[in-house]
Amino acid sequence: MRIDLHALIKAYDVRGTVPEPFSPDVARAIGTAFAREVVLPAVGDSTGSRPGIVVGHDMRDSGPELVEAFTAGVVALGVDVTRIGLCSTDGLYHASGALDLPGAMFTASHNPAEYNGIKLCRAGARPVGEDSGLTQVRATAQAILDGAAQPPSSAGTGEVHDKETLAEYATFLRDLVDLSAIRPLKVVVDAGNGMGGHTVPAVLGTAAGLPELPLQIVPMYFDLDGTFPNHEANPLEPENLLDLQAAVIAHGADIGLAFDGDADRCFVVDEKGVAVSxxxxxxxxxxxxxxxxxxxxxxxxxxxxxxxxxxxxxxxxxxxxxxxxxxxxxxxxxxxxxxxxxxxxxxxxxxxxxxxxxxxxxxxxxxxxxxxxxxxxxxxxxxxxxxxEPYVASGEINSRVADVPAARARVYEAYVTQEGAGQVEVDELDGLTVSHWDGHPQWWFNLRASNTEPLLRLNVEAADHDMMEKVRDDVLLLVRGPAASSEGEETS
Missing domain, CATH: 3.40.120.10 (Alpha-D-Glucose-1,6-Bisphosphate, subunit A, domain 3)
Known part of the structure; x- marks a missing residue:
């Protein structure tokens, strides 16, 4: 069965279920395409050392096999691969920056266990997205899988090296923020069985051989486990913060930190167990x-x-x-x-x-x-x-609708054409943003479509809670209609 990579390679990264559609064969094709479309053109006709990339992966069981296949596709084009093994996504970015190499991080971030993916970057951790090379990578990988473009037939001339970078990553961060002289703090950290369990002991503890900090770390779910046995590694969902909030209060801690699966995002809980936006x-x-x-x-x-x-x-x-x-x-x-x-x-x-x-x-x-x-x-x-945090926000609310343009048009008609003419500011930088901030009462909202699903995402903010709820409810009534269903908050 033909695999359509448009369903797998999205606007910002690669993301899909394993082993189908994200199989080792697909990973190898993407590796070849990445080397051909991003790595080699950046080298051009310059002479000197052989081109290379750095590759890491999170704690998901499928990571090593996919990395091996991807690596095979890369070295087949004469590109060296430096494997740094288990790492957080920002650990991969650090390696890309410090080594001045393009990078590939195998992770599905907060997605469930059956998913995996790849976050790609150019040398110096510069992004590879839909407008900066990912479209070309997808097209070339698709052609390889379809047999329209032949992958390299040689055994490969690139070399594979292994390198440990965790201590260098920890030292780099310690040099940016000096925590040695702060007052003692008790810190509860929920790693969600993700890569925070790997990086926190190195950066905030002494696992990387660095001096001890005035921090008492209370660890939660530090065991690396890509099945996420305790809760989803997605702290943007309020239910995934409940364990941390309770632990902060129970331990009398000064602060709580929650990391997502690949530990590139951090959420904060105050000493009362309240999430800080x-x-x-x-x-x-x-x-x-x-x-x-x-x-x-x-x-x-x-x-x-x-x-x-x-x-x-x-x-x-x-x-x-x-x-x-x-x-x-x-x-x-x-x-x-x-x-x-x-x-x-x-x-x-x-x-x-x-x-x-x-x-x-x-x-x-x-x-x-x-x-x-x-x-x-x-x-x-x-x-x-x-x-x-002087204002009141709704958080991101997703609505599944049968006709996204029609729902958006209803909101535009109600807030801009009919009632809002001359009274609100409107822009369409990303979706529809309507603002009544310069008048009274103060409020604004943004309504934007999902790139991959028939969803409209709503964010509302106002100067007080009652006005936020009114704007939120009025817009949702226009968006959803009688047959629509809502979905909870979702990460971007």
């Missing part, structure tokens, strides 16, 4: 990075996507930063990070990007900044969070 974390970390830039006599730019709270640009602009608003999606954020030489970027989904980390996203570095901000003063985290 990623928008508040974006502001908190962004202000720290802005102050660092100002102290060095440099102007600071911070990137945020259009779903983050209005407090993010308001507070960062007040601190002297230039803020740049982007579409949702890591490839857009990373492109703007590099284009504007931005010091930091944040998304509503708890992806945090740092210029000091090759313009890539790392949940661990964001967590370290939060620990530093908390430990450098005496107030509890809940007090800090209140400073950066």
């Amino acid at each position: 990623p928008s508040a974390i974006t502001t908190l970390v962004g202000l720290r990075e802005v102050e660092k830039e100002k102290a060095a006599g440099r102007e600071a730019t911070v990137i945020h996507n259009l779903i983050t709270s209005r407090a993010v640009p308001d507070l960062l602009s007040a601190a002297g930063a230039t803020t740049v608003r982007t579409r949702v999606g890591h490839s857009f954020i990373k492109a703007h990070m590099a284009r504007h030489d931005a010091v930091f970027g944040g998304e509503h989904s708890a992806h945090y990007y740092f210029r000091d980390f090759f313009f890539a996203d790392t949940g661990m570095l964001a967590a370290m900044h939060v620990l530093a901000a908390l430990g450098e003063q005496s107030n509890p985290l809940s007090a800090l969070g209140e400073m950066y």
Whole structure:
């Protein structure tokens, strides 16, 4: 049966169930296509050492076999492969940046056990997305699988090397944020049986041979297990934070941290067991990075996507930063990070990007900044969070609809054409954003379509809870109709 790679290779990465449609044969074809379309063109006609890539994988059982097949496809084109084994996605980005090599991370992030995938990047952890090479990779891999393009027939001339990079990754992060002089903190960490169980002991503990920090780590679900026996490794879903919230209160901890499956995202819980929004974390970390830039006599730019709270640009602009608003999606954020030489970027989904980390996203570095901000003063985290969370947000609400354009048109008609003419601001940077922020009452919403499913995603924010609920409910009534069904919050 023919495999259509459009269902497997999406806008930002490769993601699918194993062994079908994501089989070793598919992984090998993608490896060959990646080498042919991304790696070799970057080398061009230059002479010198042989081109190479770095490859890592998370704790999923299917990872090693897929890595082996992918590697075979790469070396068949004369490209060397440095395998770093078990790692987090930001660990792979660090290796790509430190070694100046393109990279491939085998992970399905927060998806269930039967899934796996690949996150691809160019040298220096630069993104490979739909508009930056992934479309060409998909087309070439599809041609190989269909027999329209012949894969290399040689035994392969590239070489495979193994390298341990965890200690280097931990040292790199420790050098970016000094936690040695903060007050003692008790920190509950829920790794969700994902790669946080591998990286936290190295970065925040002493597993990598680094000096001890004034942190008492209370570990939860640190055993690496790609079947996720305790809960899904997706902290954006509120039910997956319940164990952490209870543990923070039970242990009298100062803070709780939750990582997703590949540990590139980090979610924060305060000492009361209350989740701190990623928008508040974006502001908190962004202000720290802005102050660092100002102290060095440099102007600071911070990137945020259009779903983050209005407090993010308001507070960062007040601190002297230039803020740049982007579409949702890591490839857009990373492109703007590099284009504007931005010091930091944040998304509503708890992806945090740092210029000091090759313009890539790392949940661990964001967590370290939060620990530093908390430990450098005496107030509890809940007090800090209140400073950066002045408004009320709905969270992302997904609605499955039979006709996405028609549902969107109903909302546009009601809020823009009929009632909103001259009273609201409208933009279509990513979906439909309608804002009544300059008037009273203050509110805005964004409604955007999923790239892969018949879903509309709604985010609402207002100055008070009653207005948020009113706008949320009114828009959902227009979107759903009598036969529609809703789905809970979902990661991007």
